[in-house]
Amino acid sequence: MQYEVRVVRSRRKTLAVQIENSGTVTVRAPLRLPQAAIDTFLREHQDWIALHLQKAALREKQPPFSPEEIRALAARATRELPPLCARYAGQMGVRYSRVTIRAQHTRWGSCSRKGNLNFNCLLMLCPLEVREYVVVHELCHLKEMNHSPRFWQEVKNVLPGYEAARRWLKTEGQRLIERLPE
């Protein structure tokens, strides 16, 4: 991977590397540290640098969602997710209390001990199978409040192919989450 490195020397004692949003790699180095030491440091951190350059490139290609976009997604989710929950809850024989929609950085869904379900509005940008998987996952927590093998078996009983949806969330889904404003 080719990239430009900008070295900024100052009265600091340690080396640090930073990736700017523009994709520039900046190394902060002590005043008199030999260039060879900086080169070694960069070699040792090349995987980290490559990963963060990729992320910066991705951010550049895909602008963050605007507040209007998020509102529109939340409105759609509020219309479309409750019927999906009701359908699967009926099929699985479980009862939940309330469905809430949020724009969240950390999770696709959650289920409280009181049986309240919470879903990420970005689910509306996921394929239907992925949306179904997240709904079924949370509904399964009404039976098993953990991620034990028994829990996963419950998920599998309803959606035998759920693992593809899980993988999708980890890669493509993560890209969507990165587009949420800070």
Ligand SMILES: [Zn+2]
């Ligand atoms: Zn879970």
